[in-house]
Amino acid sequence: MTLGDLHNLLKREIQSSTDEIQRSIMEMKDELRKLGTEVSHAQVSSQLATIDRDLNYIQQEQLSNNMLLSNVIKTTDEDLCAIMCKISETLGVELFDRDIFAITRLSTRNAKQIEPILVQFSNRVVKEKLMTAAKNITLSCRSIGFSIDQRIYLNHHLTPKNQTLLQVVRAYKREHSYKFAWFNRGYIYIKNLN
Template sequence: MSTCASCNKKIVSDFAECFECKQKYHFECSINEVVYRKKLNSKQPWKCGSCACRRTIKASEADDTEGATTLSSVKSELLAEIKRLVKPLSESISELKRDVTDLRNFVQHVSDNYDNILTELKSFKSQLSTVTHNCEGLSRQLVEKNGEILNLSTQLNQMEQYVRNKNLIISGIPLMQNENCKDIVMKVAAQLNVVLDPDEVDVAHRLKTNKNTTPLIIAQFTRRSSRDALLAKKKLVVTNAFYPGLKISESIFLNEHLTPLNNKLLMLAKKTARVNGFKFVWFRNKVMVRKDENSPALSIDTEQDLLKKVGQSSI
């Protein structure tokens, strides 16, 4: 009769047998009978506690050995990967060290030459200050010279205008072949009821023109008063054909002989006066303007005068 391997008592009924060691056990000393029967029916061998423990230890030892091998392999792979990653970093660090060395050498060079650089900088600042001072002086001189040039230009223009103070410009007379401009001046004077001796007309002729317009007649008188007597009439409205080519109701205009500068200034003054509400603009030895009948006459010598006394033109 068999005995229980656990309690050493006799087995008198059904029992459980270990698949490994073949020892027998009471069900109450080892495994539930129902569970044991199910294992047998499913062909699953049952092992006693001692056999099951020994197998677990062997499996654990095998797993430990396999784990150690795997860990060693992983460690080797990690070391190889770390070396691969660190290599370019090491190269970069080496290059950075070289750059730092070069920078240190440069800084040392600058430090060694600092005194020379500072001396040169002070010299440059001194030269710059001198140049700036000279430029300011030249600027002041330029302003003064510009003022002098403007004054001289004004004086020269006044002199040129003075030379023309016996001249008269006549427009509106048709051009005829073999005409006598002196006779034309005398006929215009007669139409204006101005008594004029032929000897008072020193010279008269047409002015050259590049445009497709009738050339103007310029007449120079021996006396300024003779010129002024005609100039005061300003305009002649034709009432009879006293000269070939003239038509009734046409107008003949008489104007002063202006310098180019005065002519330009007069035109600009007329435009500016219209913009700024000035009623009267005329020329009598110089450009004159007047706001209205109750305002004083203002003389204009330059464009700066016009801007200051009349205003800015937007035309």
């Protein structure tokens, strides 16, 4: 082998090694790009989840003065303010006209279901007093002047997300023999006496 042949052989070996190193570098760059994209997607997903949680919290805060009355018999000439006043009187909570900002019946998808009454109070304090009093007294339509003895339920007005979550927690409560599951001030709780 001549010196020129040795030189060409070394040159080819060096070129081959250089090509292999460049291919490896390109593969590493591609993998880093993919990894960067995956990290970027994970970060975006995490940020979106945080934004979704915060938005739900803000929406729930906007509903914090609202209460839903379920199972109140509907009549043709009903006065919803008068019904709410009778309920507050039965619960022993003082209620003034200025305490009610708005009151209306909500439509339902099920025509057989009694439409709930949505009450928007001017502040959260009155609503919380009524909700607390309702824990100790069983309200019925008869107790507010109707002839039918049908139970009335007072509930927090929840965002769709919180309503779904509360349903899931209540199902979990039943399946695992927990005693209580409830919503209070933006949070859902579950409790067992044991």
